[in-house]
Amino acid sequence: MKQEIEAVLQLLRKHEEQVLTEWLAEAGSASTRTTDAGRRNMRSEAEEILRTLREALQAGADPEAFQGPGWAPVRQSLEALSRSRAAQGQSAGDTSLFVLAFKRPLFGLVQREVPAAQQMPAVWAISLIVDRMAQWTVSTYQQTREDIIKRQQQDLLELSTPVIKLFEGVLAVPMIGTLDSARTQVVMETLLERIVETGSRLAIIDITGVPTVDTLVAQHLLKTVSAIRLMGAECIISGIRPQIAQTIVHLGIDLQGIASKASLADALALAMEQQGFVITRTK
Structure with missing residues (x-):
């Protein structure tokens, strides 16, 4: 899979701004965060994820071992995304869709710039990476929501038992x-x-x-x-x-x-x- 990963990395290096713009457009079409502040926040989140992903691929991180140390910065950026979305009351599905929207601009670049014989392996590599990222956001989101609910329950208990x-x-x-x-x-x-x-x-x-x-x-x-x-x-x-x-x-x-x-x-x-x-x- 090393050849496919190198192809994806080259696409990110060469077309980073294009990928970022198309990703945000795809994610924004299904998002309710249409304010200027919301769009700026989305861009900041996407830039951070894209940066850590590129660094992980450059370091030779294996997509099959997403929970390994090589992917730690990517997982941390996804956890920050999930915590932010959970605190804002957005659903796990919306958070996952934001990450999955990353596929479309990459698929388009593969179709245009990667030789036909290498396209399917590259698409598979992209799907593997992005799907693992989306799954991680869902897991983190659920844990974050559970923590929020526990804190709220504790607060309600304290409020309902005044001394x-x-x-x-x-x-x-x-x-x-x-x-x-x-x-x-x-x-x-x-x-x-x-x-x-x-x-x-x-x-x-x-x-x-x-x-x-x-x-x-x-x-x-x-x-x-x-x-x-x-x-x-x-x-x-x-x-x-x-x-x-x-x-x-x-x-x-x-x-x-x-x-x-x-x-x-x-x-x-x-x-x-x-x-x-x-x-x-x-x-």
């Missing part, structure tokens, strides 16, 4: 939605950090917004309470509705030793009493 300082020495965590292992871990870590930061001695966990309480949810609550106590603080669970109370009793879950109240207002009143505050009406 509020009600007054001196008392924190509150209003829980809304399903309480699972991942969310419990976030609640526990955030709450313990805030207990240390504020020196609070009491934490209210309000489960008014938790739709159902089963054995797993109760275990998560017990773990959180245990962690709070290990930090030298105490806990009050509020939002124990009649249905939840019946469920807890039916499941045989032992919440003895844990203060619980039907509403957040009741829990707040108990917290103020435990902290030595007295509420009086002025009128």
